[in-house]
């Protein structure tokens with residue numbers, strides 16, 4: 001037996017390390033909520049919303065029960081429903097397209113750029129065309145800041161303007177990242193994020209938020225998240241959801257937000273080290289992610305591309321050494337059972353299909369120490385040589 005198999009296995013995302021780093025602060029914050037017992041919409045929720053608004057520069061932050069709900073609330077606030085088309089990438093987590101269907105609209109898939117993994121802006125015209133050919137009214141586009149890297153928001157804004165589309169930014173993976181020195185949160189009409197534990201800013205359960213600079217949309221969101229409540233609590237003025245962020249989760253998030261900037265810096269140091277270690281002699285077999293000038297990623301995932309059908313063998317070799325990997329995403333949405341009948345942009349989805357067979361994500365979190373990272377890089381070198 002190879003002696004390396006004796007090494008302890010490495011966590012893919014080490015939430016326990018973060019927990020140790022946070023120490024008693026979290027316990028104290030949670031204990032405060034347990035004492036005052038305002039578990040729904042307690043003071044910690046409002047406090048966290050204000051802190052998050054300050055952090056990302058948005059005028060309003062409306063928290064809710066999950067990232068998926070955040071997207072549903074956003075589409076509902078924009079009045080999107082049956083007969084409307086929502087343009088979104090196929091190479092993403094299912095929730096991006098699922099929410100279009102949940103509000104009665106139809107997702108129309110557009111391809112991604114094979115280097116940034118984000119929406120290929122050149123495909124938007126063809127998606128608008130496909131939507132209209134299917135008898136739909138193109139209403140909105142949901143760019144995704146995949147793996148933590150902002151989409152090209154200036155180009156998306158130009159396309160959205162040209163085709164009169166609302167933009168809902170799915171920043172579930174990219175929240176905290178910056179695009180030309182502006183944090184995600186104010187691109188498009190609405191920005192959505194998720195506090196699922198594995199996201200860069202995660203809580204200890206489910207949670208999400210919608211950000212906007214628009215006062216009227218913010219009012220709508222606040223009504224929609226509590227059953228469509230009007231100014232009189234018992235006179236509901238629209239159909240809404242029961243979708244609030246738990247007070248306990250808000251308390252947890254306020255503590256985590258304090259260390260988030262340091263964690264983003266750590267993730268960037270770690271990704272730079274990966275790039276250095278893997279680019280040395282593996283450049284022809286493994287393509288490491290690059291960050292365009294003017295962008296800052298939060299590295300929700302460190303995803304490389306391994307060509308020539310060697311990806312699955314690499315995953316197996318790493319697994320044998322106690323190193324976990326993940327495939328985000330093995331099947332693009334337009335190939336999945338629930339989504340394969342929806343329209344596809346005229347330009348096709350060649351990059352999404354190719355990426356599904358080539359991508360592999362390596363362990364990535366703010367507490368990945370250098371020795372562990374060296375172990376991962378060495379194992380990759382051995383596997384790919």
Ligand SMILES: *Cc1c(COP(=O)(O)O)cnc(C)c1O
Pocket residue numbers: 066067068069092093095096144170172173193194195196206207208
């Ligand atoms: C995680 C995620 C969501 C959904 O967030 P939940 O909090 O799990 O509902 C939506 N979009 C993307 C791109 C995600 O990664």
